[in-house]
Amino acid sequence: MEQNDLNQTPMGDHSEESIKAESNLVSEQTIQSENQVESMPVSEVVDNIADTTFELQLEPEPEEEEISSTDLDSASGVPTMDVDVSYIDYSGLTKFELIQKFKQLLSEGEITYLRNEIENLKVNFYKKHKAENEERRKKFIEDGGVLEEYTAIEDVLEDEFKQLYKDYRERKTELSKSLDEQKAHNLKVKYEIIEHIKDLINKPESLQNTFEEFHHLQNKWKHTGLVPQKEMKELYDLYHFHVQGFYNWIKLNNEARDMDLRRNLEAKIELCEKVESLILETDIRKAFGELQIFHERWREIGPISPDKKEEIWVRFREATTKIHKIHQEYFLKKKDELEGNLNAKTILCEKAEEIASKVYTRFKEWETATDGFIELQQVWKTIGMVPKSENNRIFRRFKDASDRFFIAKKEFYSIIMEEENNNLQLKTDICLKAESLKESTDWKRTTEDLIRLQKDWKRIGPVSRRVSDKIWFRFRTACNEFFERKATHYSTIDGLLDENIKKKEDLLEKIETYQFTENSDEDLKNLKIFQKDWVEIGHVPENVKMAIQDRYRKAINKAFDSLQVDDKKKENIKFKMRIENIMQQQNSRDRLYMERENLVKKLNQIEAELKTLENNIGFFSKSKNSDSLLKDFSSKIEAGKKETAIIKEQVKYLDNIYKD
Numbered sequence: 001m002e003q004n005d006l007n008q009t010p011m012g013d014h015s016e017e018s019i020k021a022e023s024n025l026v027s028e029q030t031i032q033s034e035n036q037v038e039s040m041p042v043s044e045v046v047d048n049i050a051d052t053t054f055e056l057q058l059e060p061e062p063e064e065e066e067i068s069s070t071d072l073d074s075a076s077g078v079p080t081m082d083v084d085v086s087y088i089d090y091s092g093l094t095k096f097e098l099i100q101k102f103k104q105l106l107s108e109g110e111i112t113y114l115r116n117e118i119e120n121l122k123v124n125f126y127k128k129h130k131a132e133n134e135e136r137r138k139k140f141i142e143d144g145g146v147l148e149e150y151t152a153i154e155d156v157l158e159d160e161f162k163q164l165y166k167d168y169r170e171r172k173t174e175l176s177k178s179l180d181e182q183k184a185h186n187l188k189v190k191y192e193i194i195e196h197i198k199d200l201i202n203k204p205e206s207l208q209n210t211f212e213e214f215h216h217l218q219n220k221w222k223h224t225g226l227v228p229q230k231e232m233k234e235l236y237d238l239y240h241f242h243v244q245g246f247y248n249w250i251k252l253n254n255e256a257r258d259m260d261l262r263r264n265l266e267a268k269i270e271l272c273e274k275v276e277s278l279i280l281e282t283d284i285r286k287a288f289g290e291l292q293i294f295h296e297r298w299r300e301i302g303p304i305s306p307d308k309k310e311e312i313w314v315r316f317r318e319a320t321t322k323i324h325k326i327h328q329e330y331f332l333k334k335k336d337e338l339e340g341n342l343n344a345k346t347i348l349c350e351k352a353e354e355i356a357s358k359v360y361t362r363f364k365e366w367e368t369a370t371d372g373f374i375e376l377q378q379v380w381k382t383i384g385m386v387p388k389s390e391n392n393r394i395f396r397r398f399k400d401a402s403d404r405f406f407i408a409k410k411e412f413y414s415i416i417m418e419e420e421n422n423n424l425q426l427k428t429d430i431c432l433k434a435e436s437l438k439e440s441t442d443w444k445r446t447t448e449d450l451i452r453l454q455k456d457w458k459r460i461g462p463v464s465r466r467v468s469d470k471i472w473f474r475f476r477t478a479c480n481e482f483f484e485r486k487a488t489h490y491s492t493i494d495g496l497l498d499e500n501i502k503k504k505e506d507l508l509e510k511i512e513t514y515q516f517t518e519n520s521d522e523d524l525k526n527l528k529i530f531q532k533d534w535v536e537i538g539h540v541p542e543n544v545k546m547a548i549q550d551r552y553r554k555a556i557n558k559a560f561d562s563l564q565v566d567d568k569k570k571e572n573i574k575f576k577m578r579i580e581n582i583m584q585q586q587n588s589r590d591r592l593y594m595e596r597e598n599l600v601k602k603l604n605q606i607e608a609e610l611k612t613l614e615n616n617i618g619f620f621s622k623s624k625n626s627d628s629l630l631k632d633f634s635s636k637i638e639a640g641k642k643e644t645a646i647i648k649e650q651v652k653y654l655d656n657i658y659k660d
Contacts, residue, residue, distance in 0.1 A: 088117060090124040095157045098125045102164045111171050118168055125161055141410075180228075187227040190235060193217050197242045214246060222300050236299070243302070258305075265304040268312050271297055275319040284330040291323050335387075342386040345394050348376050352401035356408070363462075364604075366409055371608055373405055375615060417464070424463040427471050430456060434478035443486050450479050454589060476590055487539075496538070503537045504548055511555045516562055524573070527559055531577060553581070575650055579657070596654045603647045610640045 090098060098121050105114050105121075133152050140150050196217050200210055227235060275294050281287035304312065355373055360366045386394055430453050440446040463471060511530050516523050540548060560574055582591045613633050 088120055090120055091127075093124065095125055095128050095161075098128075099157060099161055099164065102161065102168075106164065106168060106171075111168070111175050114168070118165070122161075122165065125158075129155060129158055179226075183226050183228050186225045187231055187235065189224050190221060190227060190239070193221050193224070194239055194242055197239075197246055200246060218243075218300075218302075222297075247303075261303065261305045264302045265308055265312065267301045268298065268304060268316065271301075272312065272315045272319060275316060275323070279319065279322050279326065284327055287323055288327045291320060295320075338385060338387045341384045342390055342394060344383050345380065345386060345398065348380055348383075349394065349397045349401060352376050352398055352405070356401045356405040360409075360412065366412060368608075368611065369405070370409065371611065372615070373402065375612065377402070420462060420464045423461045424467060424471065426460050427457065427463060427475065430460075431471065431474045431478060434475055434482075438478045438481040438485075440482065441489075443489065446482060447486065450482060451589075454479070480590065497541045500537050500540045501544060501548070504534065504540060504552070507533055507537070508548075508551055508555055511552075511559055514559060520563060523563055527556070527563065530559075531556065531580060535580060535583075549581075571646070572649070576653065579654065583657070592654060592657060596651060599647050599651050599654070603644060603651070606640050606644050606647070610637055610644070613637050613640070 090101070093101065102118065102121050105117055109117075132155075136153070137147075137150050141147060197214065200214055200217075221239070271294050275291060278287040278291060278294075281290075298316065303309075352373065355369050355376075358369070360369055380398065385391070434450060434453055437446050437449055457475060462468070507530065514526070514530075534552060539545075556577060557574070560577070563573075579592065579595070582588055582595065613636055617630060617633050617637075
C-alpha cells in the first residue's frame with residue numbers, strides 16, 4: 001500500500017495512537033503468508049521503550065493539577081510513547097512569545113502531532129515562571145522581608161497559558177472519542193468485507209469478475225483504517241481464514257495464480273526496500289514508527305511463491321532487526337547521557353555542600369564563597385537532564401545546600417550591621433571635629449590635628465556601603481578645605497616660588513643631559529638624588545606648575561627607561577617615584593588613599609579571576625583532550641600570581657606611608 005493510501009484513513013497512520021497500537025499489534029500478531037504465519041519479534045523492543053523513561057525538565061515541574069501531562073493522557077484515552085521535548089529549543093522565547101507559539105500551534109497544527117511541542121512549551125514556560133517568582137522572592141528577602149511572609153503575585157500570563165492547555169486537552173479528548181467511534185465503525189465495515197468474501201464462492205459470475213471483486217474487497221480492507229485493539233487478532237484471523245478459503249475454492253489456473261503471486265512478491269520486495277531505507281533515517285523515533293506501519297502492510301499482502309517465501313521473509317526480518325538494534329542503542333545512549341548528567345550534578349552538590357558547611361568570619365571570605373556558589377549555579381544550568389526518578393532528589397539536594405549558605409550569610413550580615421552603625425557614629429564625630437578645624441589659620445598645629453584625625457579614621461572599622469562614600473566625602477571635604485587654604489597661603493610667597501622655578505629648570509637640564517655609565521647602581525643612585533632634589537625644591541606658581549611637572553615626569557621616566565636594571569625593579573622604582581610626586585601635591589592624602597583603593601580593587605579582581613581559573617582546572621582536569629586548555633589556564637594562573645605579588649608590595653608601601 002502506498003503512503004498516499006494511508007492519508008485517506010480518518011486519523012492517518014502516524015498518530016501516537018496508531019504507532020502504539022501497531023507496535024502492540026506486531027508483538028501480538030503474526031505475519032501470514034498463504035497457509036503459514038510468519039512471526040516478527042517486535043514486542044521485545046516495544047517493551048524496552050515502555051520501560052525507558054527520560055527526564056523532561058531541568059528543574060521540578062510546577063504543581064499545576066489542571067495542566068498535568070498525566071491528566072492529559074488519562075483524559076484523552078490516547079496511549080502515547082515517551083515524550084522527548086528537548087528537540088526544539090524554546091529557551092530563548094519570553095513567556096508571552098511562548099503563549100503566542102501555543103496559540104499558533106492550536107490554530108495551525110493537527111492536534112494528533114502537537115504533544116511533544118506543547119509539552120516543550122509547558123516546560124519552558126514554567127521554567128521562566130518559576131525563575132521570575134524566585135527572583136521576586138529573593139528581592140523580597142534582600143529588601144528585608146521574611147521568607148514565610150512572601151506571597152507570589154498573580155500571573156496573568158500563567159492563567160492564559162492554563163486556559164490554552166485546557167483547550168488543548170479538551171480537543172484531544174474529543175479527538176480520542178472520535179477515534180474510538182471511527183474504530184468501531186471500521187470494525188463493522190471489515191466484518192462486512194469478510195461476509196462479502198464468504199459470499200464470493202456462491203456467485204455465478206465469471207472467474208475474472210469474481211477475482212476483480214475479490215481484489216476490490218482487499219483494497220477496501222486496506223483503506224478502512226484502524227479497529228479496536230482488543231478485536232484485532234480475532235478479526236485478522238477470521239479475515240485470513242476466509243481469504244485462504246477463497247483461494248482454495250476458486251482453484252485459480254496456473255497463469256492467474258502466478259500473476260497474483262508475482263504481484264504479491266513485488267509488493268513485499270518494495271516493502272523490504274522501504275524498511276532497508278529506514279536504516280539510514282536520522283530520526284530514530286520516526287523510523288521505528290514507520291517500521292510498524294510497514295509490518296501492518298506486510299500482513300495485508302497475500303501469499304507469494306513458496307520458493308521465494310523464505311528468502312523474502314529473511315530479507316524483511318534482517319532489515320527489521322537492524323532498525324530494532326539502532327532504536328535500542330539510541331535509548332541506551334540516551335540513558336548513559338542522563339546518568340552522566342546525574343554524576344556531574346552530584347559533584348556540584350558535593351562542592352555546594354562543602355562551601356555551605358564552612359564557617360566564614362570576614363566579608364572577603366563571604367564574598368569569595370558567594371562567587372564560588374554562583375559559579376556552581378551557572379555550571380548547574382549548563383548540565384542537561386537527569387533520569388526522571390532522580391530529578392527532584394538531586395535538585396532538592398543542591399537547593400538545600402544553597403539555602404543553608406545564603407541563610408547563614410544573611411545572619412552574618414545582620415550581626416555585623418550593629419557594628420557598622422557604631423562605626424558610622426564614630427566617623428560622624430570625626431567629621432564634626434574636622435569641620436570645626438577647617439577655618440583655622442594655625443597651619444602647623446591644625447595640620448597635625450587633621451593628620452591625627454585621618455589616622456583615627458583608618459583605625460575605625462567599615463560602615464555600610466550605602467553610606468560609606470557619603471561619610472568619606474564629608475570628611476575629605478573638611479580636610480581639603482583646610483589644606484587648600486593652606487596651599488593658597490604659601491603660594492603667595494612669590495619670590496620663593498620664582499626661585500623654585502629656576503632651581504627646577506636647572507635640575508631638569510641635568511636630568512635631560514645625564515650621561516649613563518656602565519655602573520647601573522651608580523646611575524640609579526644619581527636618579528634618586530635627582531628625585532630627592534626635585535621634591536626638596538618645593539612649590540612653583542600655579543600657572544607653570546602643570547607644565548614643569550609634566551616636563552619632569554617625561555624626563556625622569558625616560559631616564560629610568562634607559563636604566564640597565566630588570567623590568568620588575570624598574571617598575572617598582574617608577575611606582576615609588578609616582579607616589580613621591582603625589583605626596584608633593586595638594587590633597588596628597590586623598591590621592592594616596594584613592595591610589596590604594598584602586599590597587600586593592602585590582603587585586604580583588606585578579607584574585608577572583610585566579611579562583612575561577614583554579615575551579616575550571618578542577619572541572620576540566622579529568623576531561624579528555626583538555627591538555628592545551630589546562631596549559632593555558634596554568635599559564636594565566638602563574639602570571640596572575642606574579643601580578644598579585646607586585647600589587648601587594650605596592651599596597652604595603654602605601655600602608656607604611658600612612659603609618660608615618
